[in-house]
Amino acid sequence: MTTRITEYKHELSGNWSISGVVKQLDSLTGILKKLDPNKNKKLHVDCTRIKSIDMSGLQLIRVWRECARIRGVESRLINIPDHMYKTIQSVGLGRSFSDCIQDAV
Numbered sequence: 001m002t003t004r005i006t007e008y009k010h011e012l013s014g015n016w017s018i019s020g021v022v023k024q025l026d027s028l029t030g031i032l033k034k035l036d037p038n039k040n041k042k043l044h045v046d047c048t049r050i051k052s053i054d055m056s057g058l059q060l061i062r063v064w065r066e067c068a069r070i071r072g073v074e075s076r077l078i079n080i081p082d083h084m085y086k087t088i089q090s091v092g093l094g095r096s097f098s099d100c101i102q103d104a105v
Contacts, residue, residue, distance in 0.1 A: 008035065008042070008073075013049030016057025024057070028064045037072030048079040055091045062096050076100060 010031055016024060035043065045061075065075045077100035080088075088097050 009044045009046060011046040011049060014051055016050055016053035018054055018056045021056045021060055032067055035068060035071055035073050041073060043068055043073050043075040045075055045077050046079050047077050047081060047084055050081060050084055053084050053087050058088060058091065058093050
């Protein structure tokens, strides 16, 4: 018997600032519910369509990634827009996203 590691991809989009982050919570909760650690070991999170983000959005994504990790799924942010990369750096969360920032667009 071999272990099969599969990948699951999800795309984040829209407003991830303080005014829009509450609307994003349901989407993230739904994704966590769909993750099956027996099937999905890696989750690639495409950030291309994130229009705006601030510290509250980054904190939500950080906690969400930790929840996925606790469930046995490693997540990776991909296609990080320049404005998101700059926000990560300016609010001092570079270390929290260090596994992803080399993928900044």
